[in-house]
Amino acid sequence: MALTAVIRVPSRALLRPWARLRDAALGWIEPAGGGGVEVSAQRFASQKVLVEPDPAAGVAVMKFKNPPVNSLSLELLTELVISLEKLENDKTVRGVVLTSDCPGIFSAGLDLTEMCGRNPAHYAEYWKAVQEMWLRLYLSNLVLVAAINGASPAGGCLIALTCDYRVMADNPKYCIGLNETLLGIVAPFWFKDNLVNTIGHRASERALQLGLLFPPTEALQVGMVDKVVPKDQVQSTALSVLAQWMAIPDHARQLTKNMMRKPTADRLLKQRDADIQNFVSFISRDSIQKSLQMYLEKLKQKKG
Numbered sequence: 001m002a003l004t005a006v007i008r009v010p011s012r013a014l015l016r017p018w019a020r021l022r023d024a025a026l027g028w029i030e031p032a033g034g035g036g037v038e039v040s041a042q043r044f045a046s047q048k049v050l051v052e053p054d055p056a057a058g059v060a061v062m063k064f065k066n067p068p069v070n071s072l073s074l075e076l077l078t079e080l081v082i083s084l085e086k087l088e089n090d091k092t093v094r095g096v097v098l099t100s101d102c103p104g105i106f107s108a109g110l111d112l113t114e115m116c117g118r119n120p121a122h123y124a125e126y127w128k129a130v131q132e133m134w135l136r137l138y139l140s141n142l143v144l145v146a147a148i149n150g151a152s153p154a155g156g157c158l159i160a161l162t163c164d165y166r167v168m169a170d171n172p173k174y175c176i177g178l179n180e181t182l183l184g185i186v187a188p189f190w191f192k193d194n195l196v197n198t199i200g201h202r203a204s205e206r207a208l209q210l211g212l213l214f215p216p217t218e219a220l221q222v223g224m225v226d227k228v229v230p231k232d233q234v235q236s237t238a239l240s241v242l243a244q245w246m247a248i249p250d251h252a253r254q255l256t257k258n259m260m261r262k263p264t265a266d267r268l269l270k271q272r273d274a275d276i277q278n279f280v281s282f283i284s285r286d287s288i289q290k291s292l293q294m295y296l297e298k299l300k301q302k303k304g
């Protein structure tokens with residue numbers, strides 16, 4: 001594949017794990033001999049996020065592909081953010097459908113193995129990536145429609161909540177919600193804010209305290225999703241909805257979206273570092289680590 005550009009990257013950035021992962025995902029290669037300031041940009045080849053663009057329609061379908069359950073590993077989060085940024089910069093794309101390539105699972109949420117038995121530096125790096133994913137999706141200028149074609153607990157639900165519209169497959173086995181309390185952990189304030197903005201305060205309070213996972217019809221009733229359709233129509237319905245939203249002039253819709261969402265995003269933007277510190281000290285507690293380990297064990301035993 002031919003090189004397309006030469007990009008100057010501060011050598012400090014190459015030392016940071018997050019930057020290294022991003023560079024690797026982008027195909028940026030440090031030249032032999034070190035020094036490490038000039039790197040070459042190749043076409044982005046993503047492994048965990050498939051992007052199928054349709055330039056004629058001005059849309060793309062983004063599919064998460066991290067089997068078996070699309071857990072939001074650091075790698076997947078990094079690729080998701082890079083893919084989104086690429087689409088944001090592509091003038092031919094105005095709307096994106098977010099969906100899953102894993103049968104029966106939209107996303108199992110944050111990767112529990114990223115939050116268990118690791119060191120504080122890893123927790124901090126991971127949490128920064130989770131924040132970044134949320135901020136980019138929540139404030140995206142694109143029209144985003146979630147095609148929820150499977151189970152969507154916790155972080156999976158959060159991704160869906162960042163979208164402008166949610167279409168869910170009509171299968172009672174698929175559930176969606178912020179179930180953090182069931183794991184003995186607490187949904188961060190920005191997860192909570194995103195939920196409150198979607199379903200209101202009272203419904204959120206009940207859903208969050210009880211860690212409710214709603215089957216599709218209940219999710220529709222409470223307003224967590226906007227439409228429930230047969231499984232084989234989820235993506236086509238999401239694309240039709242996208243077309244309706246794209247009929248609105250971009251600048252007016254984007255300014256309106258920003259007006260509605262910026263105050264919520266600003267709450268996190270103003271205290272990103274403090275939020276990372278809170279997460280690191282919370283997740284590092286012995287009691288929390290024990291709860292997460294037990295939960296993971298339970299998931300594994302379920303099979304046996």
Ligand SMILES: CCCCCCCCCCCC/C=C/CC(=O)SCCNC(=O)CCNC(=O)[C@H](O)C(C)(C)COP(=O)(O)OP(=O)(O)OC[C@H]1O[C@@H](n2cnc3c(N)ncnc32)[C@H](O)[C@@H]1OP(=O)(O)O
Nearest residue numbers: 071108109110111112113151153154155186279282299300
């Ligand atoms: C004092 C106040 C302070 C406040 C400060 C707050 C600061 C921060 C607080 C911290 C907040 C952290 C936020 C977390 C949000 C999250 O997203 S946590 C993750 C929650 N996810 C779940 O609960 C889902 C768990 N998974 C499932 O329920 C099921 O796997 C499934 C319904 C998605 C799919 O079921 P099935 O198809 O039957 O597959 P399984 O056999 O269950 O799983 C296959 C395989 O995948 C592993 N796995 C499942 N989920 C995860 C995951 N989330 N992470 C990592 N791995 C996962 C599972 O263990 C199996 O592994 P093996 O094949 O057995 O090895």
